[in-house]
Amino acid sequence: MKLSYKILAIFCASLALTSCKDVLDKTDLTSTSGVLIYNDSTLTQMNLDYVYDQNLPTGIPTLGPGSPSVTSLTDESFGESKLLEGTLLVNEVGDFGTSLDVKNNYGKIRVINMFLSDTKAGNLPPYTKNKLRAQAQFFRAWRYFDLVRLYGGVPLVMTPLAAVGVEARDQAFLPRNSTTETFAAIVKDLDSTIASVPGRWSSSADWGRITKGAAAALKGRVLLTAASPQFNPNDEVSRWQTSYDANKQAFDVLTASGYGLHSSFDQLWFQEVNNPEAVFVTGYNTATGDQTRKNNGYDNATRPSYTGTGGGSNQPSWEMVKAFPMLDGKKPGESTKYAYTDQLFFKNRDPRFDKTIAYNGVTWPLNGSNSYKLWTYFVGGKTVEPKATNTGFYTRKAVNPTPAIGDVQFSGTDWIEIRFAEVLLNLAESAVGINKLDEAYTQLKAIRKRAGLEAGTDGLYGLKANMTRAELFSAILYERQIEFAFEGKRFYDLRRWKLIEKTLNGTRRTAVTINLKTTGVPADFANTRDNVSLEQAYTNYFTLEFKPLDTKYSINWKPEYYFFAIPQTAIDNNPKLIQNSTWGGAFDPLK
Structure with a gap:
């Protein structure tokens, strides 16, 4: 609990909030109960804002600290990597986390779990409490999704673990949950978020907070991943149906709340409040004269x-x-x-x-x-x-x-992690999975029309007529390559479709x-x-x-990279962890 109190002390000192004084006046902070903090809505909101700050995406992702941008792991751009050289070692994708550090996934999950536990114990009104907790649950789902698509099933830690003593250490030796259980936990958290947050926040000051549509859209992305060949090698239609239902829900929730395609493909990045395309967004600002300025590193790094x-x-x-x-x-x-x-x-x-x-x-x-x-x-x-x-x-x-x-x-x-265009293409891909091919055409045409492509005499915007299921899957992946170029999506699209070898191996960009x-x-x-x-x-x-560009080697992505190894250092720390079967262990990431 010390982390929350340190944050609180900083807020009180800098803002001199009356509510801080009400809660903490004449109270020894070294022994203050978390419940006391989370009886105050202002202080609870401050701690939730810290959760946002820790977990909001900051631009094109990497595979952990010190790892290359995922654009450099595809045909989009260039960067040397052991992944593409085919020499990756067991400890070299470290997002799993091997120590208690607020910068890794489990460190961030711990902070979220502390927030959820203390907020639940507080005496805020149920509506307020549920709305605050639901936003934190979104980010717990976000963290577990990051883990499951890298490794398969992982230990599900849903409450704060004790931090000191032999008994606490032994209780922290948790086995890996199955991949199916991990996906189910993610969906459960997102369903809670969908039920408790608004479709739009009424105040412009809340721009960027998680909405019902953002949670539904992430759920759609998660279940589309679960339906894709990486996790669904037997092409089970039931998984595509589940994905379709989730993405249709996202589409319906967002359109009902006024979301849609922005009129301009390029200018959509420069409209903030009331941007119809910004579904899940990290807000940046150029404030001066105080500590609130938050700069977008993508722009400066890219030009x-x-x-x-x-x-x-x-x-x-x-x-x-x-x-x-x-x-x-x-x-x-x-x-x-x-x-x-x-x-x-x-x-x-x-x-x-x-x-x-x-x-x-x-x-x-x-x-x-x-x-x-x-x-x-x-x-x-x-x-x-x-x-x-x-x-x-x-x-x-x-x-x-x-x-x-x-x-x-x-x-x-602002950085837009999920655009409405992705919701359309997620829905299109899921529709193809259950053979609703006409619906896929509808979404593809909407994307291409907004792009400014010529409709043609057949009104198909260059799409081949009467495509098969396989052809439409390929057409959607191609559209995603163009529409989402340099948004960090290409690597995960190729990976979930297990197409990296076919696309890159033996080539030199x-x-x-x-x-x-x-x-x-x-x-x-x-x-x-x-x-x-x-x-x-x-x-x-x-x-x-x-x-x-690749002068040292021809690209040689290996099949075992579709599920990375649990770092051996993590296994050494926790004897109940079992390595993936593709890396010499007995854990099946497909179950």
Whole structure:
């Protein structure tokens, strides 16, 4: 309980709240009962806010402290990793947690369980108590979902464990629950959240708090994962039905509460309160003069490094660049209306292309300039950038064009973990699972219509007519690749579909170097280039050179990585833990 009291003391000292004084006046904090704290709604809310701060997603996820961004583990981007090299060792995916640390999953679960226990024991009105507890239950479900999709079933700790003494240690030696039991516990927590929180919060000050729709949407994501081949190798239709029911519930709850697709694919990131697409969101702000400012690290890390303090990360690979459809919705090389060439890769593409990929010569409103042009080409083997992009490209999605150079590290752009577009595609995929193919078409068309693709004479926005179940599954995964590029979804989509080997193994992701020709280029090109059309520049003045990004090895993802090993250090700490069967143990993560 000490953690809660430390938080409380900080709040009281800094805010001088009357309620703090009411509760704690003349009270010895070293012996104060948790119940006393949780009899006060203000103090309880403060402790819940700490739960939010610990557990809200902060951007593209990693596989634990020090691990690479999951975008670098796919064909989206590039990054060296033992996962892709095929040399992962048993202790190297450490999200399981091997010590009591508030930064790992079980440390965060402990704080949540303490909050739930003490709030339950307090004497707040039942409605208030249930609403506060329901939000914490959402985050407990969020933490267990993170664990189950990495490892399979894990020990379900649903109450605070004692922390001191031999007896407490022995009681903490819990065996792993089955994967089925773990999913059931997640769903139970989310159902409690759905029952007790509003569809929308009435005050704008509550923007970002968990809503009924956010809990339903996470439940839909969880059960879609449980229905996917990683957990459902026998394609049991009952699992797809359960997933469909959950995602239909999410769709219905959200639409009833006024959620839907934002009118703009790119601007949806820059509307905060009342953003119809922001279902589960981490709020950031640019407040000054107090301790409440919270900066979005994604923006600053993603924009080119020479534009202030940018980091230039999340650089698209050529494979990601080439994946986008043409303007009629057909894949490059399949469209009969729009011819595709690598030399003019940017021409007549899906409108989401220019809103996601920043490339040499593109007009990219940035640093407060609506006419800013990005140039990444090389002259005589030297880049015209102060620091060259490794792949030839940058990501522009969710990068705020407004801040001036030097201010971008203070971006207040919210991170949207679950968008309404995901709810539609989760529903579409689940519908395919139970052979409701027409419903899948409906959701896919809605996504493509918002993107700005041409409807075509058949009104299918480039989709093939009369697709089979297998073809529709593939079409939905392809749509997710484009719609959610650089949102941290691709790795988990490929993983739950067990498609990483098929997609990546034996390949080397590709970079593009754009070189200025040595002849036929105007001498003043560096001064006049902004006035030259892109098509003219690429046709007459540039050559494209393709190079492998993976220079040390060809990608070699191994099948046992679909369920990572429980770290041996965790097993050494708890003799009741059993290793996964794919790593030499007896635990079956499919049961």
